[in-house]
Amino acid sequence: MSNKQPLKARKVSFSWEGTPLHWVPGDPFTTHTINVLHLLLPAGERWFVHVYKQVLPLIRDERLREDVIGFIGQEAMHSQAHDEVLPHLRELGLDPTPYTAQVDWFFEKLLGDRTLPPGRARKWWLLERVAIIAAIEHYTAFLGNWVLNAGELDRRGADPTMLDLLRWHGAEEVEHRSVAFDLFLHVDGSYRRRARTWATAFAALMFLWQRGARFFMANDPTLVDRRASFKDFYAAGRRGTLPATGDMLRSIPRYLSRAYHPSQEGSTEQAVAYLASSPAALAAEKRAE
């Protein structure tokens, strides 16, 4: 199943001068848990692009190839937009370099090309990574759908520029949510690989995310209580400032169901509607005219 509309990268840009350190007012834990995206996505989405460029020659379907090329364009832009938040965090006294160095190692070395001879081993590792990306995209679509509907962040006065970054990105994740899975089905599609790589992706995301949130909390120069626990996460989920733990747990069997397809998750109409009103996406459209 392919997207009806061709996927296009919107060349957004944001100015961060007015965004405070705790951009969800009075809620450093929520702020920093979401800030982990700025640490993981630049390296993670660069890695998607790196892997997908190697897969392009294996695609035997023109429609899917176009989708993958559109996907590459969108992910490259996402990676750049999140990267541009980091200098602002540094100016506010929160230097993420020690953590991003670990994330870079994770994507470039652990999940990188490895020195494999051309042939079966190299192909196996490429297919494995295509499946890992499909599993991660289950979560980027989940988070995108969540943030588009996270009215509690608006009610609490979250910074509008940050919300627009998250929702522009989230909406594009919902928009292209089927591409990675369709690509996986096209080049391999084995259920065992899907289940195995889901476990890898889920464990890695949980590990990196909680470490990132702890890193930010521990290095936030303004905080006295610097702890971050699962209890805080659970409580934020109940308030609606972060995804609810129950929703996250329920998303697991959906991905592992043999009937799964990402088109059943989230709403393209809602994503497209947000993109039609996003200040950053509108400004990008104007610049492109």
Ligand SMILES: [Fe+2]
């Ligand atoms: Fe993305």
Ligand SMILES: [Fe+2]
């Ligand atoms: Fe994505």
